[in-house]
Every structure is written in C-alpha cells, then in structure tokens.
Amino acid sequence: MKFSTFFRFASFGVKTILFKKEDPILGTVIVTDRCNLHCKHCSVNNITAVMHPFAQIRQEMQVLYDMGVRILFFCGGETFLWRDGDMTLRALVLEARRMGFLIVNVVTNGTFPIDLPEADLILLSLDGDREHHNEIRGDTYDTIMENIANATAGNICFYMAINKINKDCVRHVCEKARDTKNVRAVSFNFHTPYPDTKELALSREEKAECCETIRQMMKEGAPVFNLKSAFPYLVDNSFPTPCRQCVVIENGKISVCGRCIDVPGLCEKCGYFFVAEYTLLFKGNLKVVFEMLRTYLKYI
Ligand SMILES: C[S@@+](CC[C@H](N)C(=O)[O-])C[C@H]1O[C@@H](n2cnc3c(N)ncnc32)[C@H](O)[C@@H]1O
Ligand code: SF4
Ligand code: SF4
Known part of the structure; x- marks a missing residue:
C-alpha cells in the first residue's frame, strides 16, 4: 500500500471514530447476478441474470466515489462473466483506477482464466x-486450481464461506493458501443464513471451534487476512450491525452494508x-x- 493511501485511510478512520461519522469508505458494485454455478449456500445468483452495461456501472462507480468510497469491490453473480461488447472485467477495473479508487478488488468463483x-x-x-x-x-475444484x-x-486471496458442510476444512484451506503459488492469503466468512439456506448455519460452538482453528493456523504462520481480535464478537454475533461505512449498489439501488439489508432478522x-471487523474498528x-x-499493511 502506498504511503498516501495509508494516510488517507488512517485520517478517515480517526475522523470516523472521533466524530462518530457514518460516511462510507468501502463500496461494492454488483456487475451482474448471472452465474455459471448454483452453489448450495448461495441465494443471490441468477435472480435476473441481467448483465449491467458499462455506462451504468461507470455511473454507479461515480456515485460511490462521490459519496467518499475509496475501496471498491466488484461482485456478482460471477464477475468474470461480465461483458459489454468487447469490454471485460478488466475495463471496469481500469476505469475504477482511472477514477481514483485507491483499492480495487474483485470477487470470483475462479472457474475462468485469471488474468x-x-x-x-x-x-x-x-x-x-x-x-x-x-x-x-459442483465439480469445479480442479479447474480452479489450474486457473490459479x-x-x-500473485494477487489471489482465497475466500471461504464456512458452513455445516465444510466446517472441518478450515485447516486445509489455510494450508492451501500458504502453499499455493499466486495465492497471497485467505479470508473467511461464516455462512449468513438467508431464509432458503438456514440449515447451513453454524452453531455458536461450531463457530468457536472454527475460530480456534484459524487462530492456531495464524500462530503457525498461515496467511490469514482476518482479525483474531474480532473472533469473540463473530462467535457470539455481538458485533454492531449493519456496517454504516460499507455500501453496495446493484442496478441503481444503493443499500447500506450488504444487499441482504432487506432480509428481516438477518443482520443479527x-x-x-x-462487518465485524469494520464496525468494531470504527467504534x-x-x-x-x-x-x-498490521494486517492491511501485510496483505495489500
Ligand atoms: C455471492 S458470491 C459472488 C462472487 C463469485 N460468484 C463467488 O462465488 O465468489 C461472493 C461470496 O459470497 C459468498 N456467499 C454466498 N452466499 C453466502 C452466505 N449466505 N453467507 C456467506 N457467504 C456467502 C460466496 O461463497 C462468495 O465467496
Ligand atoms: S459462484 Fe458465487 S454467485 Fe455463483 S452461485 Fe456460487 S456463490 Fe453464488
Ligand atoms: S446487511 Fe446485515 S446481514 Fe448483510 S452483511 Fe450487513 S450486517 Fe450482515
């Protein structure tokens, strides 16, 4: 991270904490909800399957920039499916850079070549x-490993959503992140139980066990891009929600924190x-x- 970027975020953090401000700093643009996969835990794929045009996404990026967002995520659906004529996801990333976003990240299922x-x-x-x-x-693991x-x-960071099915794989994914070329780190989430995937949610005890494994892996030197100081709050779901410094925009609609904000009772x-890391930070x-x-300086 450049010194000027670090300074910008540090001064945003200080202002937010001291003056209890709620201005956003992190924004996500949903480029499409179309996806080539139908993962068991996912409730947001192929609802409209619309591919939003470049001009619209560019305008949405401008809206976020004008609100003060400087950390931008492109998400989907599957981001690498995105096209507008000859333009691919790279055109969006380059445009975001040109507009002045300081950090530009992409979320993907990894089933397409990664360039x-x-x-x-x-x-x-x-x-x-x-x-x-x-x-x-679905049968995607080998394709993903080949693409990696x-x-x-070497700008890849694994992203694992831990649920009832894969809760015993945390150690494996940490080791894979440590040992795989082009992978810099791993970042975790617990399953967020949308009404149609409630049965995949972890119990408090299961979350505590996963956090203990992650903590142990961090101790052993695994590159984990999360904060262990937030673990107790994640286990108990006692962190403040929603995150006021995060926004998402999908097809012109802006939501605070996540597109899940409208799902009754989900934030608890x-x-x-x-969400835990940013809300605790800004408190x-x-x-x-x-x-x-320490963590951001290490991995970005
Ligand atoms: C919705 S996907 C979109 C990007 C891309 N298609 C992918 O799979 O990475 C973004 C991330 O959200 C995660 N995710 C989906 N549903 C979730 C849920 N209910 N709780 C937590 N994470 C979830 C996915 O595993 C993925 O890592
Ligand atoms: S690849 Fe991503 S968007 Fe597609 S179904 Fe899976 S989690 Fe959802
Ligand atoms: S809107 Fe609620 S459920 Fe969705 S990410 Fe934010 S706090 Fe979590």
Missing part, C-alpha cells in the same frame, strides 16, 4: 478440500467477517485498530 494483474486483490472462493468444495460448488496455477499475478445472524476498538493496521 487481472490490475486488481489489488482477487478474492477467489474456495470452500474446502476437493470433496467438500465440489459438494457445495496459470494466473498472471450476520456471518460476514468484514474505536483498540485491539481491532492495531491488528487492522
């Missing part, structure tokens, strides 16, 4: 070892680590503040 060195991080969903990942995501081996940059059961939790500084 996007312009992104700061490519969050690539890996949901366990071959058996458990494929049980959740052939990727043109939220499993997204970024001024000192352990989180110091760990965030």
